[in-house]
Amino acid sequence: MTIDQQVDALYESMSQEERIAQLRSTYMDGLFDTNGHLDTAQCRKLIPFGIGHFSQYASQKPTDANVLRDRVAAVQDWLIHNTPNGIPALFHEEVLSGINTKDATIYPQQIGQACSFNPILAEQKTLQTSINLRKMGGILSLSPMVDVVKNPGFNRLEESYGEDAYLSAVLGTAFVRGLQQGDLKKGVGACAKHYLGYGGGGDAKEKELMEEIILPHETMIRLEGCRALMPGYHAVKDTNCVANHWILTDILRGYLGFDGIVVSDYTAIDQIPGLSTPLEKATAAINAGNDVDFPHGDNYKYLQEGLDNGTVSQAAFERAVKDVLRYKFHAGLFDSDAYLYSKERITLDSNEERQTAYNIATQSVVLLENNGILPLKGNQRIFVTGPNANSPWAMCGDYSFPSMAYFWKGVVDDLDHPHIVRLLEGMKVRKPNGTDVSYSRGCDWTEEIETKFNVSGDQRAWEYKLLHRKVDSGEKADREEALKMAKEADVIIAAMGENVMLCGENRDRQGLRLPGSQEQYVEELIATGKPVILIMFGGRAQIISNIADRLAAIIQAWYPGEEGGHAIADILYGKVSPSAKLCVSYPNVELNEPICYNTSTEKDSRVAWPFGYGMSYSSFKYDNMKMDNTIKTTDESFTLSFDVTNTGKVDADEIAQIYISPTSRNQNIRPIQLQGFTRITLKAGETKTVTAKIFTDQLGYFSHETNRQWNLVPGRFTLKIGASSQDIRLKHDINLTGDKVTKPLRDHYFSETEVK
Numbered sequence: 010m011t012i013d014q015q016v017d018a019l020y021e022s023m024s025q026e027e028r029i030a031q032l033r034s035t036y037m038d039g040l041f042d043t044n045g046h047l048d049t050a051q052c053r054k055l056i057p058f059g060i061g062h063f064s065q066y067a068s069q070k071p072t073d074a075n076v077l078r079d080r081v082a083a084v085q086d087w088l089i090h091n092t093p094n095g096i097p098a099l100f101h102e103e104v105l106s107g108i109n110t111k112d113a114t115i116y117p118q119q120i121g122q123a124c125s126f127n128p129i130l131a132e133q134k135t136l137q138t139s140i141n142l143r144k145m146g147g148i149l150s151l152s153p154m155v156d157v158v159k160n161p162g163f164n165r166l167e168e169s170y171g172e173d174a175y176l177s178a179v180l181g182t183a184f185v186r187g188l189q190q191g192d193l194k195k196g197v198g199a200c201a202k203h204y205l206g207y208g209g210g211g212d213a214k215e216k217e218l219m220e221e222i223i224l225p226h227e228t229m230i231r232l233e234g235c236r237a238l239m240p241g242y243h244a245v246k247d248t249n250c251v252a253n254h255w256i257l258t259d260i261l262r263g264y265l266g267f268d269g270i271v272v273s274d275y276t277a278i279d280q281i282p283g284l285s286t287p288l289e290k291a292t293a294a295i296n297a298g299n300d301v302d303f304p305h306g307d308n309y310k311y312l313q314e315g316l317d318n319g320t321v322s323q324a325a326f327e328r329a330v331k332d333v334l335r336y337k338f339h340a341g342l343f344d345s346d347a348y349l350y351s352k353e354r355i356t357l358d359s360n361e362e363r364q365t366a367y368n369i370a371t372q373s374v375v376l377l378e379n380n381g382i383l384p385l386k387g388n389q390r391i392f393v394t395g396p397n398a399n400s401p402w403a404m405c406g407d408y409s410f411p412s413m414a415y416f417w418k419g420v421v422d423d424l425d426h427p428h429i430v431r432l433l434e435g436m437k438v439r440k441p442n443g444t445d446v447s448y449s450r451g452c453d454w455t456e457e458i459e460t461k462f463n464v465s466g467d468q469r470a471w472e473y474k475l476l477h478r479k480v481d482s483g484e485k486a487d488r489e490e491a492l493k494m495a496k497e498a499d500v501i502i503a504a505m506g507e508n509v510m511l512c513g514e515n516r517d518r519q520g521l522r523l524p525g526s527q528e529q530y531v532e533e534l535i536a537t538g539k540p541v542i543l544i545m546f547g548g549r550a551q552i553i554s555n556i557a558d559r560l561a562a563i564i565q566a567w568y569p570g571e572e573g574g575h576a577i578a579d580i581l582y583g584k585v586s587p588s589a590k591l592c593v594s595y596p597n598v599e600l601n602e603p604i605c606y607n608t609s610t611e612k613d614s615r616v617a618w619p620f621g622y623g624m625s626y627s628s629f630k631y632d633n634m635k636m637d638n639t640i641k642t643t644d645e646s647f648t649l650s651f652d653v654t655n656t657g658k659v660d661a662d663e664i665a666q667i668y669i670s671p672t673s674r675n676q677n678i679r680p681i682q683l684q685g686f687t688r689i690t691l692k693a694g695e696t697k698t699v700t701a702k703i704f705t706d707q708l709g710y711f712s713h714e715t716n717r718q719w720n721l722v723p724g725r726f727t728l729k730i731g732a733s734s735q736d737i738r739l740k741h742d743i744n745l746t747g748d749k750v751t752k753p754l755r756d757h758y759f760s761e762t763e764v765k
Contacts, residue, residue, distance in 0.1 A: 012338045016331050019094065019343075025313055026058040027093055028330045032295075033306025034062035037080060037100070038069050045076070047083040052091070059092040061333050064275075064304040067102045067110035067145060068413055071420065074112060074145050074355040081146030085349050096334075097342040097349060101149040104138050104188065104197070105168055105408040106570060107366075111426045113141065114362040114571065118406030119153065119180075120548055121373035121567030123170035123592035124623070126664045126686050128183035130369050135187030137362050139197045144351035148340050149198040149237060150188060151272075152408075155181040155225035156208025156241075159603035161596050164517050167406050167548025167568060169208055171592030172605045172620065174221035175683045179759055181225040185233040193236065194341030195348060200237035201226045203274065205256050207241025209603055216677075219260075219711040227265055228758050236269030236336055240299065242277050242466055251277045252290075257298025264717055265754075270332045272301040276468040278308045287311050292320045300329040358427040363572055370569040370576035372662070372688075376587035376624040377595070377617075382540050382561040384583025384626060385500065388443040392498035393433050394451040394491050394534070395505050395544075396527070400482060401429040402508035403546040406568035412509045417469065421481070427571055432504050432544070435574030439582055447498065450484045451491030451534075454508050455525035461517040470515040480508050488530065495537045500561070502581070503531055507547030520599045522552045535559050544577065554597040554617065565595070583626065586661035588688070590623035590733065606734040607679040610670060621666050621683070621733035627657025627693065631665070631730055631738035640705065642721045642747035646757070650700045651730050651739055655691035663689050665699055665730060667760060669708065672725035672742060677710045681734060685760035697764050703728075704757035708745060721750040 010018070020028070035055065042048045063084070067077050081100055089095040103109040106116045116122070116134050125131075142150070154168040155177050170177040181201070190196030205211060210222035229235040240250035240257065250256060251273050261267045273294065281290045291308035292315045302309035315321030341347050376383070385391065397403035401424065405411045411429070414420040430438075436446050460476050470476065495501050505527045511518055522528060523545075534541050540561035545551045548568060557563060564587075569576055579585045594604050597617035604613065606620035613619075636649035653665055667685030671678050684707045689697055709721045723745050730739040 012335060015338055016334045019334055020327070020331055023094055024058065029309065029312050030056065030058045031061035031096070031330050031333045032301050032309045032312070033060060034064045034301065034303050035060055035305060036069060037063045037066045037084060040084060041080060047087060049087065052087050057092070059088055059094070059096050060098050061301060062303070063098055063100045065102055065109070066100045067108060067147065068410065071111040071414060071423070071426070074110065074357055077110065078145045078350050078355060081350050085146070097337065097347070099149045099337065100147050101151055102142060102147050103408045104135070104142060104150040104152045105154065106406055107138055107409065108142050109408050109410055109413055111410055112357040113410060114358045114366055114427060115405055115409045115429065116366045117369045117373045117570040117573070118167050118548065118568035119170055120167045120592065121569055122369055123176060123180055124375050124567070124589035125369060125372035126176070126590055127372055127688055128179050130365065130372065131180050131183040132187035133365055134369060135184050136190065137365060139188045139190055141355065141357055142197050143195065143348065144353070144355050146350035147197055149200065151200045151202065151239065153181055153184045153199065154202050155229070156203055156206070157210055157222050157225065158208035159605045160209050160601065161550050161593060161604060162521055162601045163208055164512060165208065165514055167512060168408070172594060173592065173607070173683050174224040176592055178225040178228040182228045182233055185229045185235045189233065193339045194344070198237050198336070198340065199229065199235045200239050200272065201229050201235050202239035203241030204238050204261070205241070205245055205250060207243050211241070211243050211245045215713055216711055219717065230265055230267050232758065236339060238267065238269060238271050239274050240271065240277065242274055242280060249277070249281050251299050252281050252293040252297045254297040262298065268332070268335065270300045270336050271298055273299055273303050274467070275304045278302055279468060288315050291315060295329055296322050296325045300332045366570045367572035367576055370573050371579065371585045373567060373569055373589050374577055374580055374587055375565040375589040375591055376562070377565055378557065378560065378563040379624055380561050382500065382542060383581065385581050387441045389499040390445045390447070390497065391436065391500055391502060392495050393436055393446060393448045393502045393504065394495065395503045396450065396452060396454040396482065397432065397506055397546045398448060398502070398504035399431050399433040399450065399484065400508070401425065401431060402480060403432060403504060403506070404429050404569055404571060404573040405509065406548060407513040412513070415509055416513065429571045430574035432574045432577055435578035436502070436581070439575060439578040439584070441582060447494055449491035449494050450482065450486045451488055452526060452530040453482065453486045454511065455479060459518045459524055460510055461519070466515045476515065478510055480510050492533055492537065495534055495539060498539055501534050501537070501539050501541045502544060503534055503541055504544045504546065505531065506545040506551055507549070512548040520552070521549060521596070522599070528553070528556060531556055550593060550595045552596060552599060557617065586626040586659055587623065588625060588662035588664065590621050590664045591618055592620070594620050607682050610681050612735055619733050619735040621731065622735070625661045625663065627655055627659050627661035629663045629732065630654040630656050634730060634739040634741055636728065636741050636743065638742070639744045639746055642705065642723060642745060642750045644705050646702050646704045648700060648702055649728060649741065650698055652696055652698050653689050653691065654696040655693055658693050660692045663691065663732070665689060666733070667701055667703070668729040668731060668734065668737070670727045670729060672727050675722060676724045676726065681729070685762060687762040687764060689764050700763045702761040704760065706755040706757045707760065709755070716753070718751045718753060719755050721745070723747055723749065
């Protein structure tokens with residue numbers, strides 16, 4: 010039988026209680042006694058008809074992976090042998106920067122990884138994550154977050170791939186490819202979130218919504234078979250996404266052809282406005298197209314009442330149950346040899362995983378300015394200072410084990426699992442002979458609590474006490490001592506920026522300048538007359554326009570993960586040339602509104618460093634661009650080539666970017682739009698040729714004249730090769746000829762590059 014036939018047969022054999030149970034979730038820990046043994050009486054009481062899902066099963070308490078696996082095994086065994094149809098559950102967890110559990114590798118946060126422009130490493134990271142999570146019994150993830158975020162102040166910007174839809178789509182699709190391994194029977198399912206436009210753009214016109222905001226979701230679904238999706242907390246066209254028929258049924262299922270499961274964000278159904286009862290909220294969500302109620306199913310437990318009184322659509326209910334069952338069949342849960350967990354000893358954070366974390370970190374750190382101070386020379390006295398110099402919070406983004414344990418659970422001790430290499434540690438371990446490294450904290454992140462309280466997002470984060478905390482560093486910040494040590498040094502490393510309480514879900518500050526008195530402290534360091542290298546950590550850009558022109562060098566390190574200290578030290582000492590490029594437009598003024606490179610080809614005065622910008626210890630020459638002048642609307646693709654030469658004295662990587670701009674007015678596309686990129690590794694003096702296959706679909710645009718459609722219209726374009734969106738090195742005009750072509754959806758999304 011086909012999967013759909015098997016789903017239909019199983020559905021018919023199930024009672025209504027079993028069906029509703031598949032649409033609900035619970036927490037695994039509630040089924041175990043204080044000794045860690047499965048409490049079968051609790052199982053019979055709480056899940057007598059089975060359960061569809063277990064929420065964030067690996068992050069509730071700091072627990073060894075083998076213990077977690079054994080608990081999953083006990084629960085699955087009980088479900089298979091003690092519920093009417095023996096249906097296994099889906100255990101899900103967050104895997105944004107690695108598995109959100111004790112001991113698991115902490116990779117750089119997404120905003121930093123986006124600056125690597127490296128989908129190969131993005132796939133490698135999630136492949137490693139997938140292998141380990143599946144061993145632990147995890148079958149579904151609630152990652153990645155692919156919101157296209159154009160507001161530099163958005164508190165969850167760190168979870169995204171930045172402001173560009175194309176880059177977000179490439180990296181999000183690579184995330185899915187690695188995580189799912191091309192086969193849900195051995196891989197872990199990805200979940201596209203937050204659909205549609207939670208990070209911005211949800212209020213955009215349909216053209217922008219369908220060309221940009223939906224693009225990462227579309228490519229993850231159509232190219233890699235992503236079979237789970239999570240609506241955002243926000244509203245689109247005045248209707249909350251979790252209850253929005255237009256985006257969940259009309260667009261997602263009708264237009265994109267999605268046949269996976271739609272799962273609510275935690276407590277999102279509770280927050281549907283204008284409805285007073287759980288049944289009304291459940292009815293609105295399931296009828297609109299939302300299948301599963303996370304984290305408990307507190308609204309969906311009333312579905313039978315809605316079916317009885319006719320408010321819940323029988324067709325919608327059947328669709329939801331079958332979507333869950335279909336996913337479980339695709340994941341092989343009903344196979345005789347179902348892979349529900351591994352029986353081997355599980356060891357997390359292997360040398361290979363740490364190496365991947367290091368590789369991503371070295372390619373994520375953006376060098377913004379360098380006035381000749383970097384790389385650091387030998388025989389220097391280096392003074393390291395600042396709140397992020399000797400802190401794990403400089404390295405860990407949201408949804409990593411330490412951050413989640415601290416923020417949600419109040420855990421403050423024993424969080425160094427795995428070991429997180431701090432900047433100071435890296436500077437000492439990696440220092441060349443003859444180099445002296447000294448340290449004094451100098452200042453704290455903030456003197457006052459800066460977190461603003463908002464009622465938005467996950468209800469669990471609405472607690473006043475949860476949000477109104479300052480991180481205790483465990484160190485004394487002695488500014489007088491630090492400034493004295495700074496005067497005796499040859500160079501100063503100032504590690505500033507945000508931490509777990511200053512950036513993240515429902516964590517807003519008053520603005521984007523350095524928190525607390527950090528800027529004042531940097532001013533005092535500058536006043537010593539010694540060169541100051543500013544390293545900024547955090548999930549967003551930091552406004553430093555008051556001090557930028559007096560700094561010897563500026564680095565944006567984001568949250569670089571467990572190997573961040575080693576990676577940054579190796580860049581500072583010149584063992585690695587920085588290569589990352591900005592995935593956001595980096596502002597020089599306070600902004601709380603969208604800003605994006607693709608709105609104009611002119612330089613924006615509000616932007617200090619443009620999208621795609623990043624410095625190296627080398628220099629690069631672009632030349633010899635070749636391509637045809639004319640292509641046809643019926644051509645599938647066309648090819649361009651160009652050379653890149655490392656004209657510097659050190660081996661280095663360069664990220665070449667391909668942009669398209671309309672030349673004729675009839676082209677209804679952005680003034681400039683990224684449509685390709687490639688990372689090129691070059692020895693000093695070496696030249697390589699980049700050949701790019703550009704698909705004609707990439708010249709098109711969306712419209713809804715009669716039906717939703719993708720259009721290719723004859724006209725003229727300029728193909729641009731750049732080192733950033735504002736540093737265009739090569740141009741070539743092309744003429745698209747022929748008749749207008751329309752199609753429901755694009756056949757191709759991404760250009761293909763080859764480097765020789």
